[in-house]
Amino acid sequence: MPWWSWILIWIALVALSLLFVALLGWRTWRDVSATARTFNDVSAERAAYWDQSLERAKVRHVTEPRTTVPGSAIFATPEEMKDDYVAAKEERRFARLQRRVARRKERGQLQSLRDIEALQDVG
Numbered sequence: 001m002p003w004w005s006w007i008l009i010w011i012a013l014v015a016l017s018l019l020f021v022a023l024l025g026w027r028t029w030r031d032v033s034a035t036a037r038t039f040n041d042v043s044a045e046r047a048a049y050w051d052q053s054l055e056r057a058k059v060r061h062v063t064e065p066r067t068t069v070p071g072s073a074i075f076a077t078p079e080e081m082k083d084d085y086v087a088a089k090e091e092r093r094f095a096r097l098q099r100r101v102a103r104r105k106e107r108g109q110l111q112s113l114r115d116i117e118a119l120q121d122v123g
Contacts, residue, residue, distance in 0.1 A: 097115060097118055097119070098119075100115060101115050101116075101119065
């Protein structure tokens, strides 16, 4: 085999390996682009879902708004603090109740009789 045939063989091998690396790079770029598009689509859907969730989670305060100011507990009596604590606890409980009823209504699930009665008692 003449000496120049080895040069041709090595040139062909290098060209094929460069072509293979370019093909792998192209496929990797396509996969990364598809992943980025999917990520953007999913994040947009999640943002829309999150905005809807925040709209549903807004609760009207049934109890009177609290008039306490942060730091006023120092000068308040224990009875006033207990009343504030009980009022805030009831407000949180009712907010959870409203979110639960709204969530079940949205999903088409059956409502708990206890939840329905609690809402009727308030209204």
